Amino acid sequence: MTGKPDFDLFRMTEDHEALREAVRAIAEAKIAPFAAAADEESRYPREAHDALVAADFHAAHVAEEHGGVGADALAVSIIIEEVARVCASSSLIPAVNKLGSMPVILGGSEEINARYMPRLASGESFFSYGLSEREAGSDTAGMRTKATREGDDWILKGSKAWITNAGVSELYTVLAVTDPDGPRGRNISAFVVEKSDEGFTFGEKERKLGIKGSPTRELHLDNVRIPGDRIVGAEGEGLQIALRTLDHTRVTIGAQAVGIAQGALDQALAYVKERKQFGKHIADFQGIQFMLADMAMELEAARQMVYVAAAKSERADADLAFFGAAAKCYASDVAMKVTTDAVQLLGGAGYTRDFPLERMMRDAKITQIYEGTNQVQRIVMARQLLNGLPASR
Incomplete structure (x- = not known):
């Protein structure tokens, strides 16, 4: 190895950590209590909508010049992750607002941005x-x-x-x-x-x-x-703008997948520490511990990939297409595995609607499909590799 190593793939600031705490508080108090009902009734989570708009978390990516918060891509990923931790449907509010508006931000004129971005920032229009x-x-x-x-x-x-x-x-x-x-x-x-x-x-x-x-x-x-x-x-x-948009917004689906997986792991951990079989908590069994360790390890790897991709999105790095596809693909595969394992850890209870895990498992599946199936993500990555990106490490 020669030269100075680059450790600044992403940097978590105190502001990012404070943002996580703020979003988590709102998610747990104003979104989680209605998540099961929104799923059961197949209804739009208006409670989450109102809470996110009130806190300016519904479209935090909009620039300050248009009345927005001007949050960076990592901050937006944290918002989506924390909301998805309790309700994947609600996390699509900030995720889709970014998806729908990014073509305008990336390719639109100053005039069209000035017309529509303030409406999005205020919550008047999604x-x-x-x-x-x-x-x-x-x-x-x-x-x-x-x-x-x-x-x-x-x-x-x-x-x-x-x-x-x-x-x-x-x-x-x-x-x-x-x-x-x-x-x-x-x-x-x-x-x-x-x-x-x-x-x-x-x-x-x-x-x-x-x-x-x-x-x-x-x-x-x-x-x-x-x-x-x-x-x-x-x-x-149009299509070039659309594909550039997806390079950025696949990162948000990775963040959603990470949030779903984290919520499932949280539920599983709480359960195994309380549930007893054969005279002791099932968390004391090595087989259970190994499952938990694998779930947490893969989840943290996915989170790091998403955060690195978010930093690259913010900088518009040349290798964003590879990292956005990789983060979305890996994180969604992890979300599917972690939620499935979490249901398994709860046994029959995990299969019931008394716990949110069956909902999380169902929600996780779509992250492998939308904004490009994971098969398409692998095509994107392979093309980038064959074209010389990302640069060999």
């Missing part, structure tokens, strides 16, 4: 993201939704699927083909669609395995006319 379609999931370039220029306006026609918090959000970043005969992937543009736009409607709520408190619906665009100044970036840049 943002969702319209990329996927029924026949264009992993193959995003295969989308069929079209935007046709008509004078100074654009007419949008088509549908989007699997849209998180659809119907709740007032604002939507929607991707559409603007040049059907153009080069594949470079013929797509991004637009901001408002809930009140004529011809813009929503499908029925999807009936899901998990994250039942977060509505997932289709977006239907029936010749929706929007003014030309709602295009995000230049015509044809």
